[in-house]
Amino acid sequence: MGKNEYPRKGETGKCHPDPTSPWRDAWMWETVIDSRVIHCVNHPVEPSDSMVSSATGYELVGSYNWKASQDPKIYIPGFAAVLQEVSFPITVPEDQATRSMNDSTARVPECSFEPLFRATASMNPSFRFDEVDILVNRNSLRKLLDFCRGRRQDSFRINLYLVHRTLIIERCEKTVSKLIGGSQNSGWGRNFERTLTRYPPGLEDSTAHQRALRYQLGDLTCVVRFEVDACYERKVEEGGTSQSLARAMSRLQTDDSQGRNASASQQPTQRVPMAQANAAEIKTAARRKTPGAYMPQLWFGRTPWLILGQHTNGTFEKPRITDTAAQFASWEETHQLDLRKLAAVLAQLREAVRENGGKVCIAIHEKATETSNIKVYPSCVAKEAVPEKLKGELWS
Known part of the structure; x- marks a missing residue:
């Protein structure tokens, strides 16, 4: 078994790498x-x-912030870093090749x-996943949409679990460093973001804000998590923030004790x-x-604002702020067929896990194959996608 294999706990059987797969995709x-x-x-x-x-x-199903710590700790509920007043132009240093871990x-x-x-469970105790068809990360939806659109992309893998009727689609990458490192030429985006924003009182040591929304994708009820x-x-008025945001900021907890361990009760x-x-x-x-270049990401996250900074070697002029929510309807009309194909793919993936007796499956798209497809295989991982206690709280 390789060092990058998905969790070792509860594994049975022998893993079978495809001998025809390029070595770089063997993971x-x-x-x-x-x-x-x-x-x-x-x-x-x-x-x-x-x-x-x-x-x-x-x-809104739930939200949390990752806390900067050795152990995985989160603040519940979360709050994103707030956009600050900044005088432009500004120059920021180039990002380092690695970034702090904040991906779940x-x-x-x-x-x-x-x-x-x-x-x-903490924010929305009456919420139940019984009527949720798909639980998925935004990143996985974007990859599946590109597949539906026939766009050429790198090989990818996703892990599939079934809890009652809910298909849980888990993101899977080659290494942790890919999740947290970005490319070697990572640009200026992270430092630009840090310069423009500041976490509210009590959340200053946050590294990321993540949340999940429930919405319909055709006939499917989806819960989508994103950053x-x-x-x-x-x-x-000029020089002031809106009253609603100011009220929210004033009510934020400043007690750092609200940061909890992700494996502890909340x-x-x-x-x-x-x-x-x-x-x-x-x-x-x-x-x-x-x-338009960013609309799939914005649409899947129902993110209404895009802040776009244009720069020359790290020197930025005032960014453009676009109300992208106003463009959602026209974008989904243009891409309606592809979105309906995506809904069909999600339904097929859920049915595939059912065909496997509800056991863990792995879906793989290979870039090198002549015909574009996603193949679903049985997994030798025998683990639960949801801790039993939480399953009892969130599923009837």
Whole structure:
């Protein structure tokens, strides 16, 4: 078994790497028990019958901030770093090749959705996943959408679990360093973000804000987890923040004791959750880009604001702030067929796990194959996607 294999706890059987797979993709085959294909999703995909629209709205399921610490600790509820008043132009240093761990898959590999489950139980105790069809990260949805669109992309793997009727799609990367490191030429984005934003009182040692929304994707009820870069709200008047944001900031807990261990029980706090209407994505580019280049990420996260900083070797002029929520309807109309194909793929993946008796499966897309497809294989991992105690709290 290789050093990058997914959790060792509870594994049985012998893993079967595909001998035809390029060596650089061999990691994807770790914990695949044999080469038997349970199901194959072929491109082009037959779309689902139901329309996909963001107009049906969303619900905040839970949110949390990762705390800078050796052990995985989170604040519940979370709050994104708040956009600050900055005089432009500014020059920021180039990002380092590595960044602090804040991805749940890296910090809690045994159960990457556990922080969200604990946030949900604390913030939304009446919420039940019984009627949720799909629990997934935004990153995985973007990869699956690119597959549906026929866009060429790198090979990828996702882990599939079934809890009652809920398909849990877990992000899987080659190494933790890919999750936390970015490319060797990582640009200026992280330092630009740090310069523009500041976490609220009591959350100053946060490293990231993550949240999950429930919304419809055609006939499927989805809970989608993603990271939010910043909290942004339009000013009421020049030189001041809006009253609603100011009220929320004034009610934030300043007691650092609210930071909890991700594996410990959580207690409700008085901290006010950030409104989704204030969620913003921060992007940087050396050349001018349109908001359309980022729309899949924004749409899947229902992120209404895009803050785009254009720079020359790290010197930034005043960023453009775009109300991207106003473009959701036109974007989903243009990409309606692909979104309906995505809904069909998600339904196929859930059915594949059912065909495997509800046992853990692994879905793999290989870049090198002549025909574009996603193949589902049985896994030799015999682990629960949800701790038993949380399963009892969040599923009836």
